[in-house]
Amino acid sequence: MNVTTVTDGIYRLSANMRDILFEGLWPIPNGVSMNSYIVKGEKTAIVDGVCGWDGVPETLFAQLDKIDVPLESIDYVIVNHMEPDHSGWIEDFKKIRQDFTIVTSQKAVPLMEAFFDITNDIMVVGDGDTLDLGDGRVLAFAEIPNVHWPETIATFDTKSGTLMPCDAFGSFGAVEDAPYDDQLTQEQIDFFEQEAVRYYSNIVAAFSVPARKAIEKAAPLPIKIIAPGHGIVWRKDPMKIVNDYLRYTSYQKGPCEEEVTIIWGSMYGNTEMAVEPAVKALEAEGLKVHVHQVPEDSWGDIITSVWSSTGVVLAMPTYEYKMFPPMAAILDELGKKKVLNRKAFRFGSYGWSGGAQKELDEIVQKHKMNWDFIEPLEFIGKPGEEDFQTVRDRCVELAKAVKEAVALKER
Ligand code: FEO
Numbered sequence: 351m352n353v354t355t356v357t358d359g360i361y362r363l364s365a366n367m368r369d370i371l372f373e374g375l376w377p378i379p380n381g382v383s384m385n386s387y388i389v390k391g392e393k394t395a396i397v398d399g400v401c402g403w404d405g406v407p408e409t410l411f412a413q414l415d416k417i418d419v420p421l422e423s424i425d426y427v428i429v430n431h432m433e434p435d436h437s438g439w440i441e442d443f444k445k446i447r448q449d450f451t452i453v454t455s456q457k458a459v460p461l462m463e464a465f466f467d468i469t470n471d472i473m474v475v476g477d478g479d480t481l482d483l484g485d486g487r488v489l490a491f492a493e494i495p496n497v498h499w500p501e502t503i504a505t506f507d508t509k510s511g512t513l514m515p516c517d518a519f520g521s522f523g524a525v526e527d528a529p530y531d532d533q534l535t536q537e538q539i540d541f542f543e544q545e546a547v548r549y550y551s552n553i554v555a556a557f558s559v560p561a562r563k564a565i566e567k568a569a570p571l572p573i574k575i576i577a578p579g580h581g582i583v584w585r586k587d588p589m590k591i592v593n594d595y596l597r598y599t600s601y602q603k604g605p606c607e608e609e610v611t612i613i614w615g616s617m618y619g620n621t622e623m624a625v626e627p628a629v630k631a632l633e634a635e636g637l638k639v640h641v642h643q644v645p646e647d648s649w650g651d652i653i654t655s656v657w658s659s660t661g662v663v664l665a666m667p668t669y670e671y672k673m674f675p676p677m678a679a680i681l682d683e684l685g686k687k688k689v690l691n692r693k694a695f696r697f698g699s700y701g702w703s704g705g706a707q708k709e710l711d712e713i714v715q716k717h718k719m720n721w722d723f724i725e726p727l728e729f730i731g732k733p734g735e736e737d738f739q740t741v742r743d744r745c746v747e748l749a750k751a752v753k754e755a756v757a758l759k760e761r
Contacts, residue, residue, distance in 0.1 A: 353413040366524035381524030392484025395426035399439035429454040430516035457501035496560035511574030520580035521546035532586035551657035558602040605755040610661035615644040620699035631742040635749035645676035661752040671705035685717025693751040697727040
């Protein structure tokens, strides 16, 4: 945990979180950083905070000491976003200091009361509003609703061209001593890109339309630095994360990459027997293949893979006239996140009754997912050589559909 200088007069304070489920739900095997920014003019503002987990407010306050910013000198607490991973520290802050002004959106006002019993000293800002901190430092605000809650705003420092957009342009992954893209190797940048896909697909995906609108809103700004609420700060190449995010938003409707995610579950190993032939057939077609087992693998991992995949294979048995339950659950979650227009293939075993297809169709239709399925394969009990060959053939057919879809996109 450290404090660093983003640019003249702006400092990044940060804490890494590990060994938690983000939002109480999503595994973060590589942790996550929570970033807060001090902006100094003649007056001082803090932009977002960090959650109120054990020990964090104290370490945040210790970082303020390191840059010689006494808590008492903070005039404005800018709350871009009310989710408690960014606002939770206010509870501790207000125990120490009472006379500060909250700067936030109109939609955050009732939440501020609901979460923190704060009803006074709130400066409501929206599109086009500014806050002059003195010494030539003027902050401008923009509403970016649903990135990631409806009340969210972004703060832009007009003096340095630093955009502080909270969740937007963020990523998972703990950040150690080098929090800036200009300090990182290509390998480290690649790591944070993968963590950004995980973060985006798990947390932001359902809000891809507003996320794209937010990016388009930010485009005219003279941005030199992007300093998000999670992940690294982009000051060498801020357009990289902008373009990456544009790509992630486009994955919702697809086509995505020339990749296929196989999600499989098996009760007694019969469906499992046909998974390896599927993997080999897809790889032989030159596609990148992600393989996940349900219920063993985390939803976070599965959604991350599906988000960038143009093709999906669902391999599971029928269970009590329906889909294998953990497969139905992950498919339903993919539907809620509006993972649309995938090329897909289903195969699996059944014993005394089929029925998986009916539930699969219901989920796909309920969420208007518009997945394009090639003919499914069901086999009684264990698959035979003819079934293996059918799986191979249909995976080749799927690979062809994936390649055609990606090629059309790139035209
Ligand atoms: Fe990082 Fe929506 O909170």
